Structure formats: C-alpha cells, structure tokens
Amino acid sequence: MVRRPGSAGSARRAGAMSGGYGAGRFARGIAWATVLYLVLPITIVLPVSLTDQRFLSLPHEALSLRHYANIFASPAWLGAISQSFMLAVASTALAVAAGTLCAIGCWRLGRRSSEMVRVLMLLPLIIPSIVYAVGLYRWFGKLDLLDRFLGVVLAHAVTGIPYVVITVSAALAAFDPRLEQAARGMGASLPQTLRWVILPRIAPGIASGAIFAFIHSWDELVMVLFITSRQVFTLPRKMWDGINENLDPTMAAVAMLLVVFTIGLLWLDGALRRRRRDA
Amino acid sequence: MSSTAGHALALRGLTRRYGSFVAVRDVSLNVESGEFVTLLGPSGSGKTTMLMMVAGFTEPSEGTILLDGRDITALPPERRDFGMVFQGYALFPHMTVAENVAFPLRVRGLGRAAREEKVRAALDLVQLDRFADRKPAQLSGGQQQRVALARALVFDPALLLLDEPLSALDKKLRGELQEELKALHRRVGRTFINVTHDQEEALRLSDRVAILDHGRLVQQGSPLELYERPATRFVADFLGRSNFLAGVVREVRPGAMALVAGGTRLVQAVAYGAPKLALGTPGLLALRPEKISLLAEGEAADTEVAGEIAAWSYHGTGFALSVQTVDLGLLQVALPAWRAPIAPAEGMAVRLGWPADASVPVAEDSHAA
Ligand SMILES: Nc1ncnc2c1ncn2[C@@H]1O[C@H](COP(=O)(O)OP(=O)(O)OP(=O)(O)O)[C@@H](O)[C@H]1O
Ligand SMILES: [Mg+2]
Numbered sequence: 001m002v003r004r005p006g007s008a009g010s011a012r013r014a015g016a017m018s019g020g021y022g023a024g025r026f027a028r029g030i031a032w033a034t035v036l037y038l039v040l041p042i043t044i045v046l047p048v049s050l051t052d053q054r055f056l057s058l059p060h061e062a063l064s065l066r067h068y069a070n071i072f073a074s075p076a077w078l079g080a081i082s083q084s085f086m087l088a089v090a091s092t093a094l095a096v097a098a099g100t101l102c103a104i105g106c107w108r109l110g111r112r113s114s115e116m117v118r119v120l121m122l123l124p125l126i127i128p129s130i131v132y133a134v135g136l137y138r139w140f141g142k143l144d145l146l147d148r149f150l151g152v153v154l155a156h157a158v159t160g161i162p163y164v165v166i167t168v169s170a171a172l173a174a175f176d177p178r179l180e181q182a183a184r185g186m187g188a189s190l191p192q193t194l195r196w197v198i199l200p201r202i203a204p205g206i207a208s209g210a211i212f213a214f215i216h217s218w219d220e221l222v223m224v225l226f227i228t229s230r231q232v233f234t235l236p237r238k239m240w241d242g243i244n245e246n247l248d249p250t251m252a253a254v255a256m257l258l259v260v261f262t263i264g265l266l267w268l269d270g271a272l273r274r275r276r277r278d279a
Numbered sequence: 280m281s282s283t284a285g286h287a288l289a290l291r292g293l294t295r296r297y298g299s300f301v302a303v304r305d306v307s308l309n310v311e312s313g314e315f316v317t318l319l320g321p322s323g324s325g326k327t328t329m330l331m332m333v334a335g336f337t338e339p340s341e342g343t344i345l346l347d348g349r350d351i352t353a354l355p356p357e358r359r360d361f362g363m364v365f366q367g368y369a370l371f372p373h374m375t376v377a378e379n380v381a382f383p384l385r386v387r388g389l390g391r392a393a394r395e396e397k398v399r400a401a402l403d404l405v406q407l408d409r410f411a412d413r414k415p416a417q418l419s420g421g422q423q424q425r426v427a428l429a430r431a432l433v434f435d436p437a438l439l440l441l442d443e444p445l446s447a448l449d450k451k452l453r454g455e456l457q458e459e460l461k462a463l464h465r466r467v468g469r470t471f472i473n474v475t476h477d478q479e480e481a482l483r484l485s486d487r488v489a490i491l492d493h494g495r496l497v498q499q500g501s502p503l504e505l506y507e508r509p510a511t512r513f514v515a516d517f518l519g520r521s522n523f524l525a526g527v528v529r530e531v532r533p534g535a536m537a538l539v540a541g542g543t544r545l546v547q548a549v550a551y552g553a554p555k556l557a558l559g560t561p562g563l564l565a566l567r568p569e570k571i572s573l574l575a576e577g578e579a580a581d582t583e584v585a586g587e588i589a590a591w592s593y594h595g596t597g598f599a600l601s602v603q604t605v606d607l608g609l610l611q612v613a614l615p616a617w618r619a620p621i622a623p624a625e626g627m628a629v630r631l632g633w634p635a636d637a638s639v640p641v642a643e644d645s646h647a648a
Contacts, residue, residue: 181336182369184357186383186434196382200373 042259049252056247067253077254080238087152087234088217094157095213099164100206104198107172118169124159132159133226140227147231155227156217163216164209171205204272211269215262285470286346286438287312288333293342295328295494302328304494305342310487312347315464315471317481320491321517326474327366329491330440333472335359346438362436364444366474368427370415376402376426377411383434401429404459420447425456432463441473445480457483478518482506490514492644513644515565522571522610524564524638528556535635538562541606546581548636556640563641568599568613570637573620573629580632586610591623598623602631 023031051057052064071077102121106114124132136155137146145151175198183193199206221236228237235254242251288310295303303325310316318326331337333344335356343352351359362383370379377398384394402408405425415423424447431439444460445453461484464471475481481488482502489499490513498510509515512523526538526545536556538545547564549555556562574580586604593599593616600612600623612631614623621627 176369178365178367178369179371181356182363182365182371183382183386184355185334185336185359185361185363185365186386186430187357187360188382188386189357192386196385197371 045252045255045259048249049256051249051252053249056249056252067248067250068257070250071253071257074250077238077250080233080235083233084218084235087149087156087232088214090149090153091156091160091217092210092214094153095160095164096206096210098157099161099209099213100168100202102161103165103168103172104194107169107175118165121165122162125162129159129220129222133223136223137226146227147229149232151227152224152232152234155223156220157213159220159223160213160216163212164206167205167209167212168202171202175201204275207272208269211265215265218262219258284437285313285468287348288438288470288472289345289348290329290333291343291345293329293332293344294340295325295332295337296340302494303332303339306491306494306496307342308489308496308499310470310472313468313470315461315473315484315486317473317475317485317488318491319475319478319481319488319517321476324491325494326476326491327442328494330442330472330474334361334363334440360436360438362431362434362439364424364427364431364439364441366442366446368415368423370423370426370430372415375412375414376407376418379415379426380430380433382430387434397433401433404432404463405429405456421449421452424448428456428460435467436469438470438472441471443475444473446475446477453480460484482518488518490517492517497644508639509565509641511642511644512563512565515639515641520568520611521565522568522607523641524566524607526562526564528558528560528562531555531558536562538564543584543604543606544582545638546635547638547640548634549640553640563643564638565641566610566633566638568611571610571612571631571633573612573614574632575620578632581635582638583630583632584610585628585630588623588625588627588629590625600629602629604631 047058048056049067050063050065051059051067052062053060071081099121102117106118140146140151140155143151145154179197179201180193183197184190188196219236220234221240224232224234224237225240228234235258239251239254242248290306290308290310293303293306293308294301306329308316318329320326328337332339335351335354339352343350345351346359371382374382377395380398380401381394384397389397398411399408402411405428407422407425407429410418410422410426415426418426424444428441428444431441445456448456457480460471460473464484473481473484485502487499488502488505490497490505492513498505498514500508505514505518509518509521515521515523524538524540524545526540526543528536529539529544530537534549534551536547536549538547545564547562572580574583584604584607586602588600589603589609590601591598595616597616598614598619600614602610602612604610610631621629
C-alpha cells in the first residue's frame with residue numbers, strides 16, 4: 001500500500017509541475033492567513049522569552065537568555081520537567097501496549113462488535129476533557145489515586161489510547177492478511193506471528209501512536225488540575241500556576257522549549273513514516 | 280520429524296457456503312500417500328476455497344477432512360504442518376529472501392547453522408541463490424513465486440499445497456519448474472496437491488487430476504483417463520479441445536451403437552460394461568480434432584462426413600482446419616503438417632472420417648443447483 005505523501009509535499013510538487021493547476025489568489029490568501037493564525041502565538045512568545053525585563057513583556061533594550069538560564073537553575077522547573085517526562089513515558093508505554101493490542105484484536109475479529117469496541121476506544125477524544133476530569137476526580141477519590149503518580153499515569157494512558165488505536169488501525173488496514181495466514185500455515189503460533197510478522201509491519205504506526213500519546217500526556221493540563229495538588233506537579237501545571245501567581249518570563253522560555261521539543265517529536269514521526277514508505 | 284512417506288488425505292462431502300452461494304459443493308476425494316493430485320478448473324470454480332479448507336484457513340460448512348485416517352477438520356492451520364504456496368505468493372515484505380525461506384525453520388526452533396544450510400539448499404533448488412539478500416519487492420513476479428516455492432519446501436512438509444505456484448512465470452521457466460516440481464515430487468515422495476487452471480500443467484505433472492466446475496467435482500482420474508474418456512461435455516472441452524456431435528441413437532449392438540445426425544451415421548464403440556444409451560434418445564459424442572483424418576479417394580472409415588474447408592491456419596507442427604459440414608456443423612480438425620495429404624485452401628471440398636473408438640459418449644453438464 002502506498003501512503004500519500006504529506007499534503008505540503010504534494011502541493012509543492014504540483015506547483016513545480018508545469019501545466020498543473022496553480023492555487024488561486026483567494027485560496028493562497030486563506031492559506032497564508034491560516035499559517036499566520038497558527039504561528040502568531042509563537043511569534044509573541046519567542047520575543048517575550050528573550051526579554052531583558054523581570055516581568056512578562058517585550059524586550060526593552062536588549063535580547064537576553066537569562067530566563068532560559070533560570071529554568072536550568074530552578075529546582076522547581078527542573079522537577080516539573082522531569083516529573084512530566086516520567087509521567088509521559090509511563091503513560092505512553094501503557095497506552096501503546098493497550099492501544100496496540102486493542103487495534104490488533106479488533107482487526108483479527110473484524111466483526112461488527114469489534115467496530116463497536118473501536119468506537120468505544122475513541123470516547124476519550126469525544127468527551128470534553130473537563131467532563132472526563134470531573135468523573136476522574138470522583139472515582140480517584142474513592143480509589144485513593146488523587147495526587148498520586150499512578151493516578152495521573154492511568155488518566156493519561158487511558159486518554160492516550162485513542163491516538164494509538166487510530167494509528168495502529170491505519171497501519172493494520174494496509175497489512176495483507178494473507179501474510180498472517182502464510183505465517184500460521186508454516187506453523188507459527190500466534191505470539192510468533194505477532195512478533196515476527198505483524199509487529200514489524202505495523203511498527204511505524206505504533207511509533208506514530210506513541211509520539212502522539214507522549215505529546216498528549218506532556219502538555220495535558222485540565223485533568224491534572226483536577227486530580228493533583230502538591231505531590232504531583234507537572235510542567236503544564238507549573239506554567240499554569242506561574243501565570244496565575246507571578247508573571248515570570250521564564251514561562252515563555254519554557255513554552256519555547258516545549259514548542260521546540262514537540263516539533264522535534266513530530267519531525268521524528270515524519271521521518272519514521274518516510275522510512276516506512278521507502279522501505 | 281515426519282515419516283519418510285507423505286500424508287494420505289481424504290475429503291468427505293466437503294461443502295463451503297458463503298451466504299446462499301455455494302463455493303464448493305459436496306466434494307469427496309481421496310489423495311493417496313505420495314500422490315501428485317491436481318485440482319483443475321476455470322476461474323471461480325472453487326479451487327482456492329478447497330485448498331484453504333485443506334490448509335485450515337477456511338472452515339467447511341459441511342464435511343470432514345481426514346489426514347491418515349485422523350479427523351483434522353477442526354485442527355488450526357499452524358498445527359497441520361503442511362507446506363503451502365499461496366496464490367500471489369504472500370512473501371513477508373520486511374524480510375529478505377533468505378529470511379523468508381528461513382521462516383518455517385525459525386518457527387520450528389532450528390539452530391542458525393542448520394537453518395542457513397537448508398535455506399541455501401532450497402534457494403539453490405529454485406536457482407535464486409544469488410538473490411538471498413534482496414527484499415521481495417526487488418524481485419520479478421517469477422522470482423517471487425520461486426521464493427514462495429522454496430519457503431514451502433524448506434521444512435520438508437509431508438503434504439505440500441500449491442495454489443497456482445507457476446502461473447506468473449514465462450513459458451520456458453514454467454516448463455523448467457514443472458520438470459523440477461515433478462522431479463522433486465519423485466525424489467522426496469511427499470504428497471502434493473496442486474491447484475491450476477492450466478490444463479497442460481495438470482496433464483504433465485499429475486498422477487491424478489480432479490476437475491472442478493461451479494464448486495462440484497465433475498470427474499477425477501489419471502490424465503490419460505480424463506483425456507481419453509471425459510465423462511461430460513465440460514471435461515471434454517476443458518481438457519484439450521473437442522468437437523461435439525449431437526445425434527439420436529438408432530442402433531444398439533454389443534460393443535457398439537450408432538447415432539444419426541441428419542444424413543450422417545455416427546458409429547460409436549461402447550466399452551463392455553459402460554452404460555448404454557436407449558434407442559431413440561438423444562446422445563452427445565466428443566471427438567478430438569487430432570483423431571479426425573482426411574479420407575483419400577475411395578478410402579473408407581467407420582464414420583464419414585463430407586464438408587468444405589471454411590478456414591485454416593498453420594502452426595508449425597500441423598494445420599488447424601475448420602471444416603463446415605451439413606449435418607455436424609463446424610468441425611475442428613488437426614492435421615499433421617509433415618506430408619499432409621493436401622495443401623489446405625478455403626472452399627476446398629474434403630471428406631473426413633474417424634474410427635468408432637475415436638469419439639466418446641459424454642453427458643451434458645448439469646449446472647442447475
Ligand atoms: N470470502 C468469500 N466470500 C464470498 N464468496 C467467496 C469468498 N471466497 C470465495 N468466494 C467465491 O467462491 C467462488 C470460488 O472461489 P475460489 O477462490 O475458490 O476460486 P478459484 O477456483 O480459486 O478461482 P481462481 O482460478 O480465479 O483463483 C468464487 O465465485 C468466489 O467469488
Ligand atoms: Mg484461486
């Protein structure tokens with residue numbers, strides 16, 4: 001199965017082709033407006049993060065990296081970063097395991113009931129996260145999971161599952177079911193078939209799902225606000241508190257680091273897909 | 280380890296339905312140990328469905344499958360230990376050729392050294408040793424097919440299932456691999472079940488051919504039996520080519536009968552014990568083009584008919600004539616080219632004849648469900 005190249009790539013190719021349809025003035029305008037709209041917040045955050053002042057503002061006299069230096073000097077910021085990172089790793093591992101198995105199970109059954117399961121798995125995407133958070137708060141209170149690392153891992157893992165289910169299902173849709181038959185016909189047990197045939201074929205899909213699940217946990221705020229207080233203190237939570245309590249430009253610096261980090265992850269995702277396509 | 284002989288397989292009343300559609304209908308077939316059996320039939324006749332039931336991937340709606348007398352109908356495919364070549368190869372795209380061929384050995388937990396040796400031998404067999412490190416996508420269709428064959432053979436299965444293993448090869452390579460397959464079958468003494476819609480391949484390779492049509496087993500027998508004594512119009516037409524002569528039974532004697540079609544008397548030899556047609560009923564005879572001769576002046580034959588050459592073509596080894604007759608319609612005649620009695624020309628008047636045992640009575644097909 002051939003994956004379509006990213007839309008940006010095909011647009012560029014179409015533009016380079018002589019005789020192709022060029023974009024109209026109107027379409028071009030809309031496209032640039034959209035790009036601006038998406039990039040604009042960053043264009044504010046970047047200068048603010050480089051400000052030479054002590055409060056949230058644009059640079060007055062010179063650009064300064066002091067707020068970046070602040071991050072790495074502050075145990076509170078570093079603690080939040082490492083906690084967020086560990087949370088994201090743990091919840092991603094859970095989401096990948098559960099989401100992948102769910103997608104494979106649905107794919108193998110291929111009945112209408114499994115279609116239902118798949119829709120059910122997408123619920124966390126459909127339900128507004130604030131509603132979800134309220135529900136979690138009530139249940140976690142009873143289960144003694146409030147303000148606990150495990151509680152946040154579970155919450156983020158469950159809400160990260162949809163990303164994995166979606167990407168793995170897409171990878172499986174392109175998987176030739178006769179390969180599984182061939183493997184079993186040659187005597188491979190189900191675990192052997194999984195390990196040697198199915199998983200290597202859908203690994204790029206799993207990696208994509210993992211990246212999205214990671215990003216999801218990495219910047220999730222709403223649930224964290226409800227189910228944590230002092231023990232668990234994630235990076236988005238720290239930023240949120242920073243905005244509410246003092247207008248420290250360090251936040252802008254952290255935000256910039258987050259943006260760079262996320263772009264790095266997305267680039268990795270794209271690179272994995274490209275490798276898959278060329279293989 | 281499996282014994283030195285191949286498995287014996289028995290299919291009893293095998294049926295497979297898809298909704299109200301019957302893909303395979305009540306097929307019973309015995310495959311002896313070490314036999315080479317071919318399932319032959321046109322596209323959509325149910326060959327792959329049959330094979331997939333034997334392999335365990337498709338569950339029969341009715342019937343049982345016996346392996347050496349043991350019921351394996353419910354046994355999952357991975358426990359049947361058959362070698363299989365899928366229609367369309369089903370090679371693992373993420374593995375190299377050598378890794379593909381090594382797969383069944385890896386599954387069986389064979390050590391690396393033993394694995395490499397067997398893989399090399401299997402790749403040698405299909406003349407692909409130079410391609411061991413390529414991915415399937417870097418091979419031609421025929422090369423992929425040979426990898427699939429090597430992968431099915433490498434673990435020395437007692438029963439080998441082949442779904443059109445040679446269909447993507449060019450004529451020469453196909454011929455070579457047919458020979459190779461036949462030699463291999465003789466050498467290893469395993470049971471082979473081959474599926475094809477190529478009648479020439481079926482005749483060349485098989486100990487026995489089972490002919491399928493619309494999901495039914497129409498006839499089974501040795502290639503010679505099927506070619507010489509087709510039971511139905513479908514078989515006579517599908518295996519080689521035939522002229523069909525329709526007439527009404529006028530005489531029945533021991534060992535022979537005669538049908539009449541217009542002014543032509545068709546003399547037909549009848550084997551002792553063969554069911555006889557009743558006087559006055561319609562009958563159908565199948566007659567191979569190569570069994571018709573051109574009669575010289577004054578020469579006589581059991582059945583004679585006059586006609587006119589409507590079209591002809593030259594094929595190197597012979598002429599193919601279409602001769603228009605009044606009573607029997609258009610007859611196809613194959614005439615050896617070397618020392619042919621005539622130089623064919625359109626419109627030329629000819630007399631055709633054949634002996635009483637050249638044609639065979641066949642039944643009309645019953646496709647009604
Ligand atoms: N999963 C299925 N659902 C419904 N119908 C099916 C299914 N599989 C096969 N059939 C039907 O059963 C019939 C036999 O199919 P099968 O694949 O056995 O044919 P075949 O003899 O192998 O043909 P070919 O030579 O083209 O491979 C076909 O008419 C096909 O449409
Ligand atoms: Mg088929």
